[in-house]
Amino acid sequence: MKVTDTSDLWWKSAVIYCLDVETFMDWNGDGIGDLDGLAHRLDYLAELGVTCLWLMPFYPTPDRDDGYDITDFYGVDGRLGHHGDFVEVVRIARDRGMRIIVDLVVNHTSDQHPWFRAARSSRTSPFRDYYVWRDEPPKKQGAPVFPDKETSEWQWDEKAGQYYQHVFYRQQPDLxxxxxxxxxxxxKVIGFWLELGVSGFRVDAVPFLLQTDGIVDGARRLPDPHEYLRSLRSFVGRRSGDGILLGEVNLPRQDQALFFGGDAGDELTMQFDFIAMQNLYLSLARKDARPLTEALLSRPGGSPDIQWANFVRNHDELTLDKLTDDEREEVFAAFGPEERMQVYGRGLIRRLPPMLDGDPRRIRMVYSLLFSLPGTPVLFYGEEIGMGENLDLEGRMAVRTPMQWNSGKNGGFSAARPSRLRNAMTTGGFGPEHINVADQRRDPDSLLSFVQTLIRHYRNARELGWGAFEVIDQPDVAVLAHRLTWGDRSVVLLHNFAPDATEVPITAKNVDGGAHLSDLFTGEVLSLTATGKAAIPLDGYGYRWLRVHPAGERSQY
Structure with missing residues (x-):
C-alpha cells in the first residue's frame, strides 16, 4: 500500500482544542476572558500537545446568543482585545507549533448588523436582498431549532413592512x-482571516447555510447549493494551500456524504461525527459497544482528502436527535434523569465526568477511545482536567463555565469580583477547589497527565489519523476491538464498556501470521501462540493500544 504524502493534510493527525476566548483566561481583570489571557496560556496548550486551536466567535456582538449574533465579520469584540492582539495570538501559536481555525458564522447576522439595519430601512436599499423577506410567512415551515424560544422561522419587522427569515433566534436574520x-x-470574510494567518474555519450550521427554500423568487435560487460549497473549498485552497473547512453537519449518513462531495471529496474537508458521538453515549448507557461499532461502520466511504472529527463533548447541547425515542430515553435515564439536565427534548447540558459520576476508569476509557477512533480528535476546553457543568445556568451555557486554572478565587480565571464574571463558575465536586490545572500538573496520575500521554501516543501512531479501519469481531458485546492500518504500520485498539474484566481473543487473521504485539502504554510484549492466537486481558472499563510488529521485527516501543 502506497503511503500518501502528508505534507498538506496536517488535519489528518491534528489534535484540535476548542475554546471560547471569553471563558478561557481574563488577563485585565474585568471578568471577561480576553486575547491577552489566551496568549499567556498558549504554552500550556502546547505542553498539553494541542496542534490546532478552534476559537469560538470573538467578533463584535450584542451577545444575545453567546457571540453567534455578529455585527462585524471583520472585527474583534472590544471586550476581548483588538486585531493586534489576535495577530499576536496567531504568531505565538505558530511559534509553538499550533495552527488556529476560527468560527465562520455566515448563515445569519445579528439584527444590529449594519447590513440588516440598512436592509430594513427601505425595499429599495442595496442591502435588502442580503436577507430573505416575505409579505406573508409560508404555510409550511420547519420545526424551530430552539423550540423553547421560538415558534416560527419568520419574524414581522414593522420598519421593513415584511417578514424576515430566521432559522435560529429572531435576533439573527438569515443571509x-x-x-x-x-x-x-x-x-472576502474568508480571505480576510486567512490573510491574518488562520488555517481554516469551523463552518457553523452548514445545512442551514445552503438551504434556500425561503427564497420567494425561484429563479434566483442556486441551481446546486453544493456547487457553492465546492467553490468555498476551492477558494480556501487557492488562498491558503492547506486551509480547511470543518463543518457542523448533524444529518443522516447519506446526507453527510453529500456535504463531503461524495467520491470527489471536494466540499467540506472535515465533518463532526454526530452519529458516532450519540451512539457512544448509548453504548456507555448500555455497557454494550455495538451501537458505537455500528455507527462507525455506517460511515460513508469517499476520498482520502476528507476526514471525520471525533468528539465527546462540544459547546452546544449534547444532542441525541439521531437516536430513536426509546434510545434517547435510555441515555436520559442513565446520564440526565433530571428535567433540568435535558434541553429541547433532544439533548443534555452536562459534561462527561459528572455523567459518569466521576468514575476515573470510565472517564479514561472514553478519552482513550476518543484518541483511538479513526479520524481527528477534538477536545472542548477543560475536558483534559475533567471539568463539570453548572446546571444553574440556562441551557447550553451550563457547559460554558470559565476555565479552572487553580483552586483560588474564580479558579484563577479572573481577579474580578465573582459577580462580574461573564459566566458563573462550576461549583460542587467538579468546581475549581477540586478540579484545576495547577493541581493536576503536579500529579503524574491526574487526568491531565493521562490526556498528555494519550496525545503523545496518538501523535506517534500515524495510523490513528490516517489508517484504514476494520472491526475485530468479539464474543463479548461490551468490547470494541478495532484495527487501523497505514502502509506497513498497524495498531489494534481494545476498549471495554463494562465493569467486568474480560479476555479479548486475537488471531493471526487479525494481526498477520508470525506477528507479535507490544502495549504502547506499558511496553509489555504479547506473542501469539504457535497456532497464531492470543487472549489479551482487559480490565473492567479497560483500554489497550497494541502495536502490531510483523514477524522478525523488534519491538521498539
Missing part, C-alpha cells in the same frame, strides 16, 4: 446566499 453580492462578501 440570502442566492444573492451574488452576499456570496462575494462571504469570500
Amino acid at each position: 440570502n446566499i442566492t444573492d451574488e453580492t452576499v456570496r462575494d462578501e462571504i469570500a
Whole structure:
C-alpha cells in the first residue's frame, strides 16, 4: 500500500482544542476572558500537545446568543482585545507549533448588523436582498431549532413592512446566499482571516447555510447549493494551500456524504461525527459497544482528502436527535434523569465526568477511545482536567463555565469580583477547589497527565489519523476491538464498556501470521501462540493500544 504524502493534510493527525476566548483566561481583570489571557496560556496548550486551536466567535456582538449574533465579520469584540492582539495570538501559536481555525458564522447576522439595519430601512436599499423577506410567512415551515424560544422561522419587522427569515433566534436574520453580492462578501470574510494567518474555519450550521427554500423568487435560487460549497473549498485552497473547512453537519449518513462531495471529496474537508458521538453515549448507557461499532461502520466511504472529527463533548447541547425515542430515553435515564439536565427534548447540558459520576476508569476509557477512533480528535476546553457543568445556568451555557486554572478565587480565571464574571463558575465536586490545572500538573496520575500521554501516543501512531479501519469481531458485546492500518504500520485498539474484566481473543487473521504485539502504554510484549492466537486481558472499563510488529521485527516501543 502506497503511503500518501502528508505534507498538506496536517488535519489528518491534528489534535484540535476548542475554546471560547471569553471563558478561557481574563488577563485585565474585568471578568471577561480576553486575547491577552489566551496568549499567556498558549504554552500550556502546547505542553498539553494541542496542534490546532478552534476559537469560538470573538467578533463584535450584542451577545444575545453567546457571540453567534455578529455585527462585524471583520472585527474583534472590544471586550476581548483588538486585531493586534489576535495577530499576536496567531504568531505565538505558530511559534509553538499550533495552527488556529476560527468560527465562520455566515448563515445569519445579528439584527444590529449594519447590513440588516440598512436592509430594513427601505425595499429599495442595496442591502435588502442580503436577507430573505416575505409579505406573508409560508404555510409550511420547519420545526424551530430552539423550540423553547421560538415558534416560527419568520419574524414581522414593522420598519421593513415584511417578514424576515430566521432559522435560529429572531435576533439573527438569515443571509440570502442566492444573492451574488452576499456570496462575494462571504469570500472576502474568508480571505480576510486567512490573510491574518488562520488555517481554516469551523463552518457553523452548514445545512442551514445552503438551504434556500425561503427564497420567494425561484429563479434566483442556486441551481446546486453544493456547487457553492465546492467553490468555498476551492477558494480556501487557492488562498491558503492547506486551509480547511470543518463543518457542523448533524444529518443522516447519506446526507453527510453529500456535504463531503461524495467520491470527489471536494466540499467540506472535515465533518463532526454526530452519529458516532450519540451512539457512544448509548453504548456507555448500555455497557454494550455495538451501537458505537455500528455507527462507525455506517460511515460513508469517499476520498482520502476528507476526514471525520471525533468528539465527546462540544459547546452546544449534547444532542441525541439521531437516536430513536426509546434510545434517547435510555441515555436520559442513565446520564440526565433530571428535567433540568435535558434541553429541547433532544439533548443534555452536562459534561462527561459528572455523567459518569466521576468514575476515573470510565472517564479514561472514553478519552482513550476518543484518541483511538479513526479520524481527528477534538477536545472542548477543560475536558483534559475533567471539568463539570453548572446546571444553574440556562441551557447550553451550563457547559460554558470559565476555565479552572487553580483552586483560588474564580479558579484563577479572573481577579474580578465573582459577580462580574461573564459566566458563573462550576461549583460542587467538579468546581475549581477540586478540579484545576495547577493541581493536576503536579500529579503524574491526574487526568491531565493521562490526556498528555494519550496525545503523545496518538501523535506517534500515524495510523490513528490516517489508517484504514476494520472491526475485530468479539464474543463479548461490551468490547470494541478495532484495527487501523497505514502502509506497513498497524495498531489494534481494545476498549471495554463494562465493569467486568474480560479476555479479548486475537488471531493471526487479525494481526498477520508470525506477528507479535507490544502495549504502547506499558511496553509489555504479547506473542501469539504457535497456532497464531492470543487472549489479551482487559480490565473492567479497560483500554489497550497494541502495536502490531510483523514477524522478525523488534519491538521498539
